[in-house]
Amino acid sequence: MIETNHSRVTEFVFLGLSSSQELQPFLFVVFSTLYLAILLGNSLIILTVTSDSRLHTPMYFLLANLSFIDICVATFATPKMLWDFLAERKTISFAGCMFQIFCVHQFAGGEMVLLVAMAYDRYVAICKPLHYMTIMSRRVCIILVLISWGVGFIHTTSQLAFTVNLPFCGPNQVDSFFCDLPLVTKLACIDTYVVSLLIVADSGFLSLSSFLLLVVSYTVILITVRNRSSASMAKARSTLTAHITVVTLFFGPCIFIYVWPFSGYSVDKVLAVFYTIFTPILNPVIYTLRNKEMKAAMSKLKSRYLKSGQVSAVVRNFLLLEKK
Ligand SMILES: *[C@@H]1O[C@H](CO)[C@@H](O)[C@H](O)[C@H]1NC(C)=O
Numbered sequence: 001m002i003e004t005n006h007s008r009v010t011e012f013v014f015l016g017l018s019s020s021q022e023l024q025p026f027l028f029v030v031f032s033t034l035y036l037a038i039l040l041g042n043s044l045i046i047l048t049v050t051s052d053s054r055l056h057t058p059m060y061f062l063l064a065n066l067s068f069i070d071i072c073v074a075t076f077a078t079p080k081m082l083w084d085f086l087a088e089r090k091t092i093s094f095a096g097c098m099f100q101i102f103c104v105h106q107f108a109g110g111e112m113v114l115l116v117a118m119a120y121d122r123y124v125a126i127c128k129p130l131h132y133m134t135i136m137s138r139r140v141c142i143i144l145v146l147i148s149w150g151v152g153f154i155h156t157t158s159q160l161a162f163t164v165n166l167p168f169c170g171p172n173q174v175d176s177f178f179c180d181l182p183l184v185t186k187l188a189c190i191d192t193y194v195v196s197l198l199i200v201a202d203s204g205f206l207s208l209s210s211f212l213l214l215v216v217s218y219t220v221i222l223i224t225v226r227n228r229s230s231a232s233m234a235k236a237r238s239t240l241t242a243h244i245t246v247v248t249l250f251f252g253p254c255i256f257i258y259v260w261p262f263s264g265y266s267v268d269k270v271l272a273v274f275y276t277i278f279t280p281i282l283n284p285v286i287y288t289l290r291n292k293e294m295k296a297a298m299s300k301l302k303s304r305y306l307k308s309g310q311v312s313a314v315v316r317n318f319l320l321l322e323k324k
Helices: 023-051 058-075 078-086 094-127 129-135 138-164 181-185 193-226 231-259 265-289 292-308 313-323
Strands: 011-014 091-093
Touching: 011 094, 023 058, 023 078, 023 265, 023 292, 058 078, 058 094, 058 138, 058 265, 091 094, 094 129, 094 138, 094 181, 094 193, 094 231, 138 181, 138 193, 181 193, 193 231, 231 265, 265 292
Parallel strands: none
Antiparallel strands: 011 091
């Protein structure tokens, strides 16, 4: 690597979602509300699944894990973004920036694998119902969750290894609200063509292969469901619709950014909002509000906690709001 006599970049400056000064308070209110909804909605799913023994099944364990990853996805960047809406200068330290890159790929990579695990779970439940209990044992569930975190970790460290050693010597403006790879590698003082290619290969491989696995498993499930027509198949169909909606909304933006990373960067910024804010908020909505078992468990939880008065005022208001 060629040594430059420029000073090393110690911090990066975010250009943020919008350059308009008047819009900042408005965006602050909108995104604070969304972030609060993400925290409440996903915590409610975790609380419901862990407290109701009828929901102690692989599907709901995986759903609760998805909610946990959703909270992580929303939390590594959003509070900083909220803070930045009110700040004059939106800066982040070099280490903070690398940490955000680590997080986005750890959590998003983990979420992709978890979505595949959830599709596999539905595949076994619908196509091999007699063997469901033996195939999706508790041990297999835990292994699937560990694999999703493990794959996320390998994926993120392999990309970060290329990035931390890049020389950053001058430009430090990141045209987004958090550090992500295509935007940050672009700022390095050497030609990053090879590094970009490695990143595209790495992220592209993970997102495309997960996506293909999902397409294959949902296709097999849909073909199986089509040839049967009992009431349980109607339920299976509605679960599938929920899964396929989430998968499309999550993978659409990811594949767009990483498989075509040389697209316009302002488009990328909007898409980044999509997978850091909208997917985490949509998961509870899609998986929960259309699901009878979840709804029943939630109202049971509500009556139990409201009677004993154990739940904090915030959660109580949220539960009451939801009933309206
Ligand atoms: C995640 O899945 C594992 C394995 O099924 C389960 O034991 C654990 O409770 C789940 N985590 C959450 C937050 O629900």
